[in-house]
Each structure stands twice: as structure tokens, then as C-alpha cells.
Amino acid sequence: MADQEVQVQQKREVEKKQESTIPLRSFLPVSDIFETDHALNVVLEMPGVAKENVEIGIDNDVLKISGRIDIAKYEGLQPVYTEYNIGNYSRSFQLSNKVDQDGIKAELKDGVMTLVLPKSEKAKSRRISVN
Amino acid sequence: MFPNFNDPFAAMTALQRALESRLESEWIGASTSGAGSYPPINIFQQNDDFVAVIELPGVDKDDLQIEAKESTVRISGKKTPNYGGNASVHRRERLFGVFDRTLSLPVQIDADAIRAEYRDGLLALFIPRAASEKPRSIKIN
Numbered sequence: 462m463a464d465q466e467v468q469v470q471q472k473r474e475v476e477k478k479q480e481s482t483i484p485l486r487s488f489l490p491v492s493d494i495f496e497t498d499h500a501l502n503v504v505l506e507m508p509g510v511a512k513e514n515v516e517i518g519i520d521n522d523v524l525k526i527s528g529r530i531d532i533a534k535y536e537g538l539q540p541v542y543t544e545y546n547i548g549n550y551s552r553s554f555q556l557s558n559k560v561d562q563d564g565i566k567a568e569l570k571d572g573v574m575t576l577v578l579p580k581s582e583k584a585k586s587r588r589i590s591v592n
Numbered sequence: 593m594f595p596n597f598n599d600p601f602a603a604m605t606a607l608q609r610a611l612e613s614r615l616e617s618e619w620i621g622a623s624t625s626g627a628g629s630y631p632p633i634n635i636f637q638q639n640d641d642f643v644a645v646i647e648l649p650g651v652d653k654d655d656l657q658i659e660a661k662e663s664t665v666r667i668s669g670k671k672t673p674n675y676g677g678n679a680s681v682h683r684r685e686r687l688f689g690v691f692d693r694t695l696s697l698p699v700q701i702d703a704d705a706i707r708a709e710y711r712d713g714l715l716a717l718f719i720p721r722a723a724s725e726k727p728r729s730i731k732i733n
Contacts, residue, residue, distance in 0.1 A: 465689035467630040494682040506649040508713035538636035542619040543611045545632040572649035572713015
């Protein structure tokens with residue numbers, strides 16, 4: 462595992478339901494989702510997004526995460542050779558488990574966002590004993 | 593180059609177009625360090641010097657090595673997951689492993705003066721052009 466070489470992943474664009482008037486492109490953050498006993502963990506790669514530019518919300522069991530990049534840093538820079546494009550990030554997930562919305566924790570480190578969505582009490586799996 | 597930085601949408605669109613137009617340009621194409629290896633790199637010119645912006649989300653700064661000599665810059669390291677065991681996976685898209693990429697620039701650079709910054713998953717290398725490469729004005733006697 463450790464010696465495997467990392468491959469380049471092409472960025473996937475967000476599919477829009479409507480076409481916007483401005484040809485702005487946004488991208489889907491590459492994501493891992495895993496479940497532990499107590500929580501659902503969502504990990505998203507959003508390079509270039511600072512903490513203050515992240516929005517997280519849950520509406521109708523749909524978790525939506527968006528992150529804005531700061532393009533002011535690119536002012537005065539003229540591209541000579543490029544391999545990737547940049548843009549804001551946005552992604553939504555339909556949650557299968559009921560989560561405790563008040564207990565959601567989010568952490569952003571090195572461009573990776575980690576969300577811990579604690580399961581609500583009734584969604585936790587119970588061990589069923591046979592009498 | 594980006595005429596209206598006060599309008600964020602226009603600025604973003606202009607930047608995206610500019611990046612698109614330089615996609616895998618011939619600028620370093622002729623050298624051995626072709627495109628397609630990890631990590632992906634964008635190179636910009638800033639006045640006489642260059643800035644390379646490299647996407648490395650989730651890589652610990654201590655796991656990253658940068659070496660420079662003559663006109664090449666080597667970026668190597670490893671990207672390891674920091675998940676605890678005992679989790680059931682719903683979705684796995686992130687890739688982990690080691691990487692080692694050498695970038696040859698078609699210009700002489702001042703290897704000693706390269707500056708690196710890593711923030712929010714982006715590595716920025718500020719690469720100054722070698723003094724011998726800089727244009728000099730020639731006086732007429």
C-alpha cells in the first residue's frame with residue numbers, strides 16, 4: 462500500500478441542473494466516505510480552499526459541502542504551462558442514516574475536509590441477543 | 593491579464609479560460625518530464641520569474657521533499673491516509689501512495705533561491721530565473 466505510486470485524477474466537473482449565464486466551472490471534490498460505530502465520516506479533497514470559505518449544510522437528508530478558492534493569489538500570474546484547472550468545489554450526498562445534525566464536526570487541514578456526522582441514537586446498530 | 597479582479601465571476605472565468613488555453617502547452621513538452629504524473633502542476637510567469645502551483649491535498653508537510661538543481665526541480669513524498677482502522681467504507685475515491693516527479697524547466701533557474709510554501713493543500717514554488725538568463729540592457733558607446 463505504502464509503496465504504490467499515486468496516480469493523477471482528472472477533476473470531475475459539477476453537473477448543473479440549469480445552465481448558468483456565466484461559464485463558470487466548478488469541480489467535485491474527490492471524496493471518501495466511511496462509517497464507524499458512532500458516526501459517518503466524509504472526507505473531501507479541496508486544495509486551495511481556506512477554512513473561512515467552506516459552507517456545510519444539511520437539507521432534507523442531503524448533505525451539501527461547498528468550498529470557494531481564493532483567486533486573488535493568481536493576480537499578476539500568467540500561465541505558461543498547465544495540467545489542471547481550478548474552480549470552486551461543491552458536492553452533495555444523500556444521507557442514508559439519520560444523523561445528529563447538531564453534533565456535526567468539521568475540520569479542514571492541508572486542503573482536506575473531514576466531516577464527522579454522528580449517528581442519531583435510533584440509527585445506531587444494536588446487537589440483538591437471542592434468548 | 594485578468595482585466596477585472598473586482599468582479600469575482602469575471603475574474604474566475606478569465607482565469608479558468610487562461611488555464612484551459614495553456615493546458616499541456618509545449619512549454620515543457622519537449623523535455624523528458626512529460627505531463628501525466630503525480631502531482632499535477634501549473635506553471636505561471638510572474639514578471640521575470642516563475643511560480644509553480646501544485647495540488648497536494650492531504651500531504652503532510654514533513655512528508656514532502658523538494659530538491660532543485662540547474663533547471664530541474666524534484667518533488668517527492670508520500671500521501672498516506674490518516675483514517676483509523678475498523679471502518680466500513682461507503683465510498684473510496686482518494687488515492688494514496690508515493691510520488692516522485694522531476695520538472696525540467698526550459699530556462700536556467702536560480703536553484704538556491706527557490707522558495708516553497710505549502711498551505712491549504714497547495715504547494716507553491718517561487719522559482720527565480722537565473723541571473724544569467726535575465727535580459728540586460730546594452731549600452732551603446
